Amino acid sequence: MKKMSTRTRVLTGAVAAAALGAGTFGAVSANASTPAAESRAAVKTDTSNRHLQQTTHLTVDAASRAAQATLDAAERAGQRVTVAVVDRNGNTLVTLRGDGAGPQSYESAERKAFTAVSWNAPTSELVKRLESTPNLKDIPGTLFLGGGAPVQVKGAPIAGIGVAGAPSGAQDEEFAKAGVAALAR
Secondary structure, X not given: OOOOOHHHHHHHHHHHHHHHHHHHHHHHHHHHOOOOHHHHHHHXXXXXXXXXXXXXXXXXXXXXXXXXXXXXXXXXXXXXXXXXXXXXXXXXXXXXXXXXXXXXXXXXXXXXXXXXXXXXXXXXXXXXXXXXXXXXXXXXXXXXXXXXXXXXXXXXXEEEEEEEOOOOHHHHHHHHHHHHHHHHO
């Protein structure tokens, strides 16, 4: 048997990896398509299962509208801020950095939104809780400063809006609430 050069072995490996990747992508694509009628029926019959829970999620379109309304409110007040909207699980849906917003505002806005949705409360209220439970601030990803507001449906949190960059947390939170209000329209 003839010995292959290093270059030939590398090229052969790359071709094999590409073929394997294409096969995997094809399998994933096939699985991501519309489910067969039988599986749709199975899902419908399972909705009465007591182990399943129905949840409400904010769409990207709604998150974008809320973020823009928040940014507009800040701009009308002459403030340069960043706004972040996260889903119920704290995953970022939309972040808008206003013109001239400080570099620290991006991460701060996301962390305020995460904190608001995690505790289903405005972050200004959560700041007060630190007096009795100071170790709350040690939870990763949180930021206990005014500027975060939860988005609720029937009292349950479905998203959080965080704002950072105004001179005070109270102003940041006022702008975040403008974003929440925009969702009610």
